[in-house]
Amino acid sequence: MKLNLKIYRYKPGSEPHYDTFPVDVPETANVLDAIERAWDDLDRTIMFRHACHHASCGSCGLLVNDQEKLPCVTPVKDYGEGATLKIDPMRNMPVITDLAVDASPIYQRMALIGLPIIRDAETLRADGKEPLPEGLEAFRRFENCLECGLCLSACPVMATDPQFLGPLTLAAAERLLAEPRGVDIERIYRLVDDEHGVWRCHSSFECTEACPYEVYPGEAIMRLKRKVGLRKIKQFFGGA
């Protein structure tokens, strides 16, 4: 399948521009495969972030035709034979070079909340009764949130308030309130009940639109607002 990749190019100290690369990839390929083809066959100086190629690491996030995507799980056939794909780095974080961004804004925010990456896994059985193998306390798995930063890139508030905690962070806080795993909940409430916290979100749901992995940060923030609000009311009436 033939495609044109119009890739954002930038080296510090020089003017950003686009280079267009014609590539030919199998119909089953994802956009990341196409970018790698351009790098391999045409220009070894194209810099882009990638590691796992199956939506586990969250490192490859970027914009395809101005939409936040994980290119490792975005099929090229979504765009059709002969299409031109405009590829840009994510928004709201510093660009190191070309498509590679500095991921610090993502990881520093998540470190602030401290969501443990290991959570309880859902049962695989319809009746919900899944016995455990001897020696295990629970079935565990990694959290849904890949820390890819696509929600930070898509968030309109992030563009105007760089101190905003951000959708992934607030969604992580909401996960902690649901499954604390030993984390200090009071600290989480203090962190999110702030002008740069949960109240700064104006519910545009761009984050939910961008999220590749069912975290649905927009909905999580709505739940978090209710929790924080209810707690304030209870405290006003002298409750816990």
Add this chain to the structure above:
Amino acid sequence: MSQKYHVIVIGAGSTGTATAHDLALRGLQLTVIERGEIASGTTGRNHCLLHSGGRYAVTDHEGAVECIDENLTLRQIMRDGLELNDGLFVAVDESDLAFKDTFLEGCASCGIPARDIPVKRALEIEPYLNPKILGAVQVPDGVFDPYRFCLSFLATAKKNGATVLPYHEVVGLLMSGQAVSGVKVLDHRTGKQYEIGADLVVNATGPWAGKIAAFANVDVPVLPTAGVMVSISKRLNQMVVNRLNKPHDGDIVVPQRMTSIIGTTSWKVDDMDAIHIPQEHVDKMIEFGEKMIPALRDNPIRGVMAVARPLIGKKSADEREVSRTFAGFDHAHDGVENFVTISGGKTTTARGMAEKISDIVCAKLGVSAPCRTREVVLESYRSYYNN
């Protein structure tokens, strides 16, 4: 020369990052150089299986012992990055079932805890397993996230003073007579080349090891061998599911987050950077995978990946028979000083590989500090971006 470092580690995959951690703990100054993103080579495109060693218990005793040893160590030091739900080896046919006793004996001789469990029980635990399985054995397999695996080692190395340079490609080795004295790098962030001096250079570039070694005119017996993995859009197992038999194509299904990943195949490649995935290999994964978990065929494929893995061995050997264990090379034996290569192995054994090559590095530099990576708990992967 911009700055004099003690050691340069080339490659930020599992081996390079674990080596950086080991050397930094021993008090050495060092710089890690990586041509792209952390874990963007072999380590990234990983089956994500924290081996118990069960897979090699019958065919490769040495490899199996390394796996269980490192598996148990990683559980202690990498506390926030492993899905630890054990694994099952399942017998699909009579030949598998006949292999069970050999398998249990193999596990026992390698020190791998293995428990024969009733089929009925296995089917209760894993409801998507083929209901016709004839036997099941539980072993302490696990699952990791390869990117975070490397970030954890690097975060700890950085805390202990290491410098990390991603987007820097080594384009040559600096020679001082018959000794390596540093590297020439292309900084892809600026497009400029410059030199970095070193007392010693560690080549930890996996299947690319031959390419780096060629800069010093030395040969390393690394055989780049590709394998396909297929990620399915639903998690169909909680435990790693393996075929109870000798290692074969498509005999492991690794669950991770909300996916199940089937792997793998094996074919020799000449160019590590240009791997074209044969469709028949993808079809084979589904065909073999569904024998253990039939629903793998009913759920859409989410992604297909392939990458070259570094197998150590003679170039003519059959790919699957070549030992998966690692090798460290001191190129003083090839007439080049201050230059070592570590390659082969698996992500599971990265810490052990790092220990071995770091021992060689320290002996060469006259550093007596012992390895401490078995005991030191790693920093959170997130703190890689915090310091």
